[in-house]
Amino acid sequence: MSSINLLKKTVGIVLEKKKLTNVVARVGLVLDISGSMRNLYKNGTVQKVVERILAVASQFDDDGSLDVWVYDNEFSRLKSITDSDFTNYVEDYILSNDLIHKFGRNDEPPVMEDVIRKYTVESPSKEPAFIVFINDGGCKRTIKKPVVESSTKPIFWQFVGIGDSNFEVLEKLDTMEGRFVDNANFFHIKDIEKTTDEELYNQLLNELPSWLKEAKSKGIL
Helix, strand or coil: CCHHHHHHHHHHHHHHHCCCCCCCCEEEEEEECCHHHHHHHHCCHHHHHHHHHHHHHHHHCCCCCEEEEEECCCEEECCCECCCCCCCHHHHHHHCCCCCCCCCCCCHHHHHHHHHHHHHHHCCCCCCEEEEEEECCCCCHHHHHHHHHHHHCCEEEEEEEECCCCCHHHHCHHHCCCCCCCCEEEEEECCHHHCCHHHHHHHHCCCHHHHHHHHHHCCCC
């Protein structure tokens, strides 16, 4: 059985546990590509993250594709990934692509605005968008604006902090005021390589059920 099929199986188990098996959602992945992430790109960690999140997309999404963005102080919207073309994605489409700005400083709001634009303006849909946002610290306080602005939209932000940097801004997400619904969650993993698939999926999908419920009751979905 291929690694991606094993991952899908694990996702399936977690979805069942969280009563999410009937959910159809679009899945997006936003990857920090600031300077401090350089090693994680070079040593294959980011490629593994992409594969693990692709398995979620393939269970949630009708066409099983994963939309991808990378950002430092600029951002790029990349080609979506499917089961058939995920091998070497990071090497082929990110590291070897000279058009992508990489290993600079991090600035989250512009890429978040682009995610919102894609799912609400360019291809609006009744289906929710589940956004996995990988960051290795030092997230800008100004993310409050896009988070608040998208709280009336069918978008849920799942922030994942990796490494041992400072996640002060993301840790305060749960108490962020001014939102129509609580549309964002954060958890921190020191070493994503050592986290089992089941553990990762449990945390990733932890707050999605309560957001779906609230978003339905408030007419967002």
